[in-house]
Amino acid sequence: MLDNNKNRDELIEQYLDNLMSPETTLDFEKLIDNDEDLAKDIELFKQLNAHFTENYSELKTDTDTTDLDTYFRSEEAKIIKNAIEKSGAIHSNKKTVKLPIAIAASVIGLMICVAGYFQFSKNNLYEDYYTENDLPSLVARNVPDNSSSDIVIAYQEKKFLEASKLYLDYIKSTTNFNENLFIYGGMTYLELNEFDKAIVEFHKMTTSNSIDNSKGLWFTALVYLKKEDHILLKETLNIIVQKKANFNYTKAVSLLQKLD
């Protein structure tokens, strides 16, 4: 029998916590069947409990999903799904191609390390191999873009701190990023001897869809050259010399020979 002295909320709680006797539960369920508001309240209590306790089997499953089902069955949705899956495959392929190269290059680097082939200084080599002529031009852009020009001007005037600040502001605010600016951002950090940050920017260039993305590899090599990190320098150069079309292929071959 239901205890009439108890208020409705107490009964709901007792019911949900299985604190009612079987007989009282039956009485209460009869009440639920005849009271739509009570049934809705109980359902919502159950949903909250199921949600916060991650009890997925109790989650409501009878909500109308016709509009969503129709979308997922549409041709439009299938085209989008294909594009998402294809992009995933492109992303995976980029990663799997890079990995064996990196492993091979690391092994080569390690062998060189063990053999003790690094008794030379490369400070002068950096001066020999870095030229401003390798920096990309931003003049050809159709849309005038003062922010990117300011970065280039600050860099050319050797105001590197100012250039780095302008670069940071630019990447935060722009939605139409010119990938060539990764090179200026990276070079700005390199001039400030912030090697890790420089590598990040050049990596963005390397993995971008720009036709000049191999410039990212060359400038990454310059970071290692300046840092005198000969293992990673040779690793990077070895990647560059795998394709003649890569930026500064000839310089990479020549630098590798000098290192050997």
Add this chain to the structure above:
Amino acid sequence: MIQLNSNIYLEALLKGDEKIIVKIYKDILPKVTFFIKNNKGTQQDAQEIFQKALYQLTARIKIRNFEISTSFEAYLFTACKNLWRRELNNRKKEVRNDGVFELVSEEHDNSKAVLEQERWELFEEKITELSDSCRELLQLYFKKVSYKIIVEKFGYANENTAFQRVFKCKKRLIGLVKLDKRFQELC
């Protein structure tokens, strides 16, 4: 990572713009993979969950005119976490082989997952609107912390007081959910 405006990602998804979608993979998938690999999953699981989350997001944009209120990365990561918990639960059910399996088409399963994500957002949003004490109390309650510990922690007179307090907080939460315009559609 270059933070693009969320709308750019959403538009790119609807247009099937592979260049930007690849960037989404590059920027966000590693974080999702890390989470899934640390929670009984594999690289392959992470990729599949990521794709599902992106695909389901397109339905929300098309059908619900959904807009992301946080960052795109934060949204996608949370959606992937929820989808992965859902997947683990399904796998558990398969292993236990308990109950009758509901034969659900892939399309309908995606719809159900969208609804679950939407409900998740509604409930999580509403619990933050409670008072600090109510929120903390309910969080302990849902973690199945015993009333005995709750009594000690909150300094209640006895377990009955704690019981009533939990119920009042739940009522308050339900009141907030009911007032939300999404309630009729989702619950």
